Amino acid sequence: MTSSSPETATKGPLHGITVLDFSRMLAGPYCTAMLADQGARVIKVEALHGDDQRYVGAFREGESLNFHFLNRGKESVTLDMRQPEGRRIAQELAAKADFVVENFRPGVAKRLGIDAETLRAAHPGLVYCSISGFGQISPMAEAPSYDVVAQALSGLMSVTGMPDGAPTLVGDSVGDIVSGISAAQAITAGLVQKGLTGRGTVIDLAMFDVLFSLLPTVLASWQKTGERPLRCGNEHPLSAPFGSYDAADEPVMIAVASKPLFATLTAAIGRPELAEDARFLTDELRSQNRRALRDELEGWTRARSAAEVVAVLTAAGVPVSRIWAVDEAANSEQARARGLLTEITHPRLGTLRVPEQPAHFAGLARGQSGPAPDLGADSAGVLGEVLGLSPDDISRLRAGKII
Numbered sequence: 001m002t003s004s005s006p007e008t009a010t011k012g013p014l015h016g017i018t019v020l021d022f023s024r025m026l027a028g029p030y031c032t033a034m035l036a037d038q039g040a041r042v043i044k045v046e047a048l049h050g051d052d053q054r055y056v057g058a059f060r061e062g063e064s065l066n067f068h069f070l071n072r073g074k075e076s077v078t079l080d081m082r083q084p085e086g087r088r089i090a091q092e093l094a095a096k097a098d099f100v101v102e103n104f105r106p107g108v109a110k111r112l113g114i115d116a117e118t119l120r121a122a123h124p125g126l127v128y129c130s131i132s133g134f135g136q137i138s139p140m141a142e143a144p145s146y147d148v149v150a151q152a153l154s155g156l157m158s159v160t161g162m163p164d165g166a167p168t169l170v171g172d173s174v175g176d177i178v179s180g181i182s183a184a185q186a187i188t189a190g191l192v193q194k195g196l197t198g199r200g201t202v203i204d205l206a207m208f209d210v211l212f213s214l215l216p217t218v219l220a221s222w223q224k225t226g227e228r229p230l231r232c233g234n235e236h237p238l239s240a241p242f243g244s245y246d247a248a249d250e251p252v253m254i255a256v257a258s259k260p261l262f263a264t265l266t267a268a269i270g271r272p273e274l275a276e277d278a279r280f281l282t283d284e285l286r287s288q289n290r291r292a293l294r295d296e297l298e299g300w301t302r303a304r305s306a307a308e309v310v311a312v313l314t315a316a317g318v319p320v321s322r323i324w325a326v327d328e329a330a331n332s333e334q335a336r337a338r339g340l341l342t343e344i345t346h347p348r349l350g351t352l353r354v355p356e357q358p359a360h361f362a363g364l365a366r367g368q369s370g371p372a373p374d375l376g377a378d379s380a381g382v383l384g385e386v387l388g389l390s391p392d393d394i395s396r397l398r399a400g401k402i403i
Contacts, residue, residue: 012039020097028103030180036073071372078376087113103131127190135206147175154211268316339366
């Protein structure tokens with residue numbers, strides 16, 4: 001484990017840490033992209049045909065922008081682990097790494113000789129993270145899964161959508177993304193454990209588990225009433241006013257979850273008597289009488305533009321906003337000030353605005369991420385540097401279609 005110093009602080013908190021990344025598509029690559037943003041060296045091991053994400057998603061000049069966003073700042077090594085020598089090289093690379101990340105279906109890593117038991121037998125300090133749909137050991141462990149399946153089974157999809165509509169997916173692949181974030185957090189916790197004990201650990205992270213863990217509000221509602229939670233559309237299931245309300249030109253979001261804040265809201269709209277209305281005295285009563293409360297509020301919001309509603313309530317200290325489209329959020333002064341998109345120059349794609357992990361570290365400038373690697377671009381360099389292979393060794397491996 002590397003020690004902290006001013007130099008490592010400017011290079012990222014994970015500077016000096018090596019991640020061997022066997023993952024592909026979204027959840028695993030999202031995790032390791034976060035680790036790369038935080039300074040880790042991420043060596044992405046791909047099959048000879050490459051990560052499937054290279055061939056799906058939004059394309060520019062024949063290349064997947066999704067792949068570029070998810071694999072920024074990494075190195076690419078191609079390796080055929082179906083061949084004995086390919087497996088041996090993968091194991092030797094793992095012996096030099098601090099973390100290993102994989103998101104194969106359970107059992108595949110073992111067949112390839114890169115499972116936790118095999119790699120940690122030679123390297124007890126290794127932190128090994130497996131990301132899967134349903135976990136390494138469970139009744140559904142071997143079931144194939146993508147984000148949409150995990151969303152459907154976790155309960156999340158059942159409470160997403162309008163009350164009179166069908167269950168709805170969240171707007172992006174939240175199961176993959178939040179699983180990637182959870183994996184990155186667990187991996188860094190494993191690094192702390194390794195620093196304290198000298199031993200690594202094995203992390204079993206299931207997308208189903210992660211999505212289920214995102215439901216504290218509806219789980220509380222279910223355990224309180226014993227009834228199945230229903231879809232609430234753009235309203236909070238337990239609080240009011242907390243959701244979308246119509247202004248003259250477009251909806252606005254208003255969020256109030258306490259008696260003092262409700263009094264502030266009612267004063268701001270010129271209806272202070274509503275704070276003492278018997279129907280609205282508590283958050284629970286406001287939730288029970290949400291239709292009547294909506295009528296009262298929208299009598300005020302519908303007479304004003306969204307911009308005016310936001311200005312008046314913001315000035316009063318009430319949480320409120322318009323609903324930005326993706327381009328509005330991306331081009332906002334807020335996103336620019338927070339450095340959420342980094343401009344990088346790619347030799348074929350030109351300028352790309354690439355997202356990076358959201359945490360700000362004192363003394364560490366944002367925007368240092370590099371482009372995603374071409375397939376196998378770093379095979380010779382990594383194998384030469386990390387394993388000491390000669391140019392002749394590399395040529396032999398290429399000729400044998402091992403790399």
